[in-house]
Amino acid sequence: MRELAYLNKYFYKYRWRFLLGVLFVLASNYFRVLQPQVIRYALDLVIDNVYFYRLLEGSRLQADFFGQLGKILLFFGGLTLLFALLMGLFMYFMRQTLIVMSRLIERDLRQEIFQHYERLHLAFYRKNNTGDLMARLTEDVSKVRMYLGPAVMYGVNLVFLMVMVIGAMLSVSVELTLYSLIPLPILSFSIYYVTSIINKKSEAIQGQLSTINSLAQEVYSGIRVVKSYGREEAMADFFDEEIEDYKEKSLSLVRVEAMFRPLMIILIGASTIISVLVGGMLVIDGKISAGNIAEFIIYINMLTWPVTSIGWVASIVQRAAASQKRINEFLKTTVAVEDEAQGQTAPPLKGAIEFKDVSFRYPDTGILALKGLNFSLKAGERMAIIGRTGSGKSTIADLLLRMYDIDEGQILVDGQSIRAYPLDQLRQQIAYVPQDVFLFSDTISNNIAFGAPGKSQEEIEQAARYAAVYEDIMSLDQGFASQVGERGVTLSGGQKQRVSLARALIKDPSLLLLDDCLSAVDTKTEAEITQYLKTVCADKTTIIITHRLYASLAFDKIMVLEEGQVVEMGSHEELIAKKEGYYYELYEKQRVEELEK
Known part of the structure; x- marks a missing residue:
């Protein structure tokens, strides 16, 4: 008993x-x-x-x-x-x-x-x-x-x-x-x-x-x-x-x-x-x-x-x-991420981010993902995070969403500790498109409006246009009322990525996190999406985690990670001028591939 x-x-x-x-x-x-x-x-x-x-x-x-x-x-x-x-x-x-x-x-x-x-x-x-x-x-x-x-x-x-x-x-x-x-x-x-x-x-x-x-x-x-x-x-x-x-x-x-x-x-x-x-x-x-x-x-x-x-x-x-x-x-499993500011009212996010000597080890595997990471980003700036698999790129997104809490160091948002923001308010002002896209077994319309309930159909369709998926949706028999099936099984990989992107964009967030979310998108569609990011999202802090380079996007900062540490940091021109390093090699490889096409 x-x-x-x-x-x-x-x-x-x-x-x-x-x-x-x-x-x-x-x-x-x-x-x-x-x-x-x-x-x-x-x-x-x-x-x-x-x-x-x-x-x-x-x-x-x-x-x-x-x-x-x-x-x-x-x-x-x-x-x-x-x-x-x-x-x-x-x-x-x-x-x-x-x-x-x-x-x-x-x-x-x-x-x-x-x-x-x-x-x-x-x-x-x-x-x-x-x-x-x-x-x-x-x-x-x-x-x-x-x-x-x-x-x-x-x-x-x-x-x-x-x-x-x-x-x-x-x-x-x-x-x-x-x-x-x-x-x-x-x-x-x-x-x-x-x-x-x-x-x-x-x-x-x-x-x-x-x-x-x-x-x-x-x-x-x-x-x-x-x-x-x-x-x-x-x-x-x-x-x-x-x-x-x-x-x-x-x-x-x-x-x-x-x-x-x-x-x-x-x-x-x-x-x-x-x-x-x-x-x-x-x-x-x-x-x-x-x-x-x-x-x-x-x-x-x-x-x-x-x-x-x-x-x-x-x-x-x-x-x-x-x-x-x-x-x-x-x-009896304890909640690892405590909402210390629950019930409080925090000011709207502007989007300034700073990591100070941040170290983090995954509690389930014991893998040290970040080691004394330092970087800062002003409100409205755009940054690309590049690195090999397992370098700690996606971990940064998880920490900004407080899916985990850091072991050492400090994460500041608009000059305040990230813990000072109630979890629900923090996440409501951040739009995240994960690498592993997940869609609910529901209509496309409801999937797009998932993070922003109450949006009108016009706003849902506009978000689909921004994500360059509007035409694909309208080609379906029931349009936005089409059922996507479990985990979005009825859509292609690229379509699922773009619906997921539309779900993030409709929130009109202060901070936009894109985790390799355009990997299954063709060059033409990628150009349409990046054009939106350059214009409508120009005043929003944007972090793009990727394995590839987007020539059509001008980044204020590019950070290259290796084993949880920053090995390169600067603008595109600064990193190319070095004529060495992971970013330069990636740039040259992608340029050669484009010339061969």
């Missing part, structure tokens, strides 16, 4: 609904326990009056006596039926409160997990598989819901019913009660032993389910690669191995759970036999009536489902504990 204790805050949140449900459980069981007592009175009445009925045989009084006895028995029958109806009514209210409560908590828990996922840093997502994240949000929460609803409801019902039934049994005969309940200690020990096994097996099953989800998600996301290499059968075989492992683990759990019900039935049957034998001897001794034996048998059978449900409830609790443990692992 240590892991499930995390859910106590939700029980407190819905405490009045929970307490009302408990009252309904109490009321339902109160009328349930009254039914055997009515039956006992009726049975004793019949047994006690059989002798008198036979004495009146052949007389007119016998018929009257039978009529009066029938009316009394009809009254007891009606009373039993009334108690059954009241019991059913309160059971309905019980489910309407406790089960509905579990659904409300399920919603809150899923929302909490989803929002916590959103706050976590990028290193978390690089470390964990999407399938595993989804399994905890769906399968694990569903198993926890079974604890919050049915397990709690039947658990509370079990406690109240056993207390009330055993209390009623003790009021009749302490001796008979003790004999009848002899099997219960054996039952308790069996439950303790078996549920400990269930807990271990449940954890293994949930872990394997996450593996299956991750595998399926990767195959579906990379279906183009799978098909192009003709690896469908191999992936199906691999998936079959994982499914087989899941099946074996599940069957192993089922075998253990299958021990519960037969064990319950045997022990309850033993209690019934003991009640008849011991009860019969007590009737002979005149200590109890024959109706008490019937009452005891009804009580014993009344305990059959609650006692049997102990195993079922215990299984649910163990599974929920295993699932909640997995959920807690992620919920």
